[in-house]
Amino acid sequence: MSDRPFWAQEDFTGGPPRRVEGGIRIHAAAGAVxxxxxxxxxxxxxxxxxxxxxxxxxxxxxxxxxxVSLDVDAGAVVALVQGTRPQPYRVRIGLRVWDKTQWRRVEQALAADAWYTAALLSGTVPPEIEELLDGLELSLFPAAGADLSQDCSCPDHTVPCKHLAAVFYVLAERCDTDPFTLLTLRGRDRDALLERLRAERDSGDDPSAPAGPAPLADLLDRFWDGAAGSAPPRPPDTEPGAVLDQVPEPSLRAGGGRLTDALRPVYRALAHPDA
Incomplete structure (x- = not known):
């Protein structure tokens, strides 16, 4: 046994990585992630x-x-990735957090049109949000190399190494199923952002409006009306079988493969019966 720490010892080579029981994996078995x-x-x-x-x-x-594990928080994704060594490697991907002034501008812009909140809650990120953020001189995605940091405890000097690359793939798929993932990295998780948007809308109420809630009978004719100038939220732009990505993989197998992969053509056929 060497007295040197594991990260200073020679790398384990010549074999596959150690298998992980119940590890986090992407659902795309082939093709685009x-x-x-x-x-x-x-x-x-x-x-x-x-x-x-x-x-x-x-x-x-x-x-x-x-x-082995993956945690998304303000400014960083931290993961443990199992390689060929007994000890998993520690991976960290950092994304610059927006400061209070920047988030204040974002919250005011989103609160001005409730359609954005409705779209996020429906599980989608409207493309218009990029234009909105551009107008605030901000970007939801990494805007430059300095906006993104990458670190792994493995001895590979290439950036990204395969451990970092694996985390990027899992992060991209998590963004598919949770549109708040990138917003969390920028500094606001789902609950905090929605609470601030509610507070922002409440503070923007018309002070000349009558005090107290209007009688229900006076609201029935416009109950389903949206805010002035707002567009109805569009359904999420996802594949018909996207729900399969949000459920645990069943232990049942289909012809030697995963059951969820076998079900995807069925979901597509149900969504497009005339295709």
Missing amino acids: ARTWWSARFLAVLEQLGVGGRLSRGRSYARSGQI
Whole structure:
């Protein structure tokens, strides 16, 4: 046994990574990982920043469930990824957090049109949010290399290494199913953001309006009306089988493969019966 710490010892080579029981994996067994425009945009931005060309190194890790744990918080994604060594590697991906002044501008802009909140709650990120943030000189996605930091405890000097790349894939798929993921990284989780939007709308009430709630009988004719100038929320731009990504993988198998993969064509056929 060497007296040197594990990270200073020679790397384990010549074999597959150690299997992880119940590890976090992406659901896409083949083909593109991103299923929504915003996760595809996230991966495209990484490509522009010189990261995307090396992401394929971690695809097999992401598909085989080598990620032991993954936590998303303001400014950072922290994960443990199991490689060939006994000790999992610690991975950290950092994204610059918006400051209080910047978030104040974002909250005012989102609260001015309740359609954005409705869209987020329905599970989608409207493309118009990019234009809105551009007007505030902000970007939901990493805007430059300095906006994104990457670190892994493995001995590989290449950035991203396969452990970082695997976490990027899992993060992109998490963005598919939870549109608040990128907003959390920028500094506001789902509950905090919705609470601030409610407070912002309440503070913007017309002071000349009559005090107290209006009688229900006076509201029935316009009960279903949205805010002036707002558009109705559109359904999430996701594949028909996206719900399969949000349920635990059943223990049942289908022809030797995963049951959820076998069910995806069925969901597509039900969504497009005339296709």
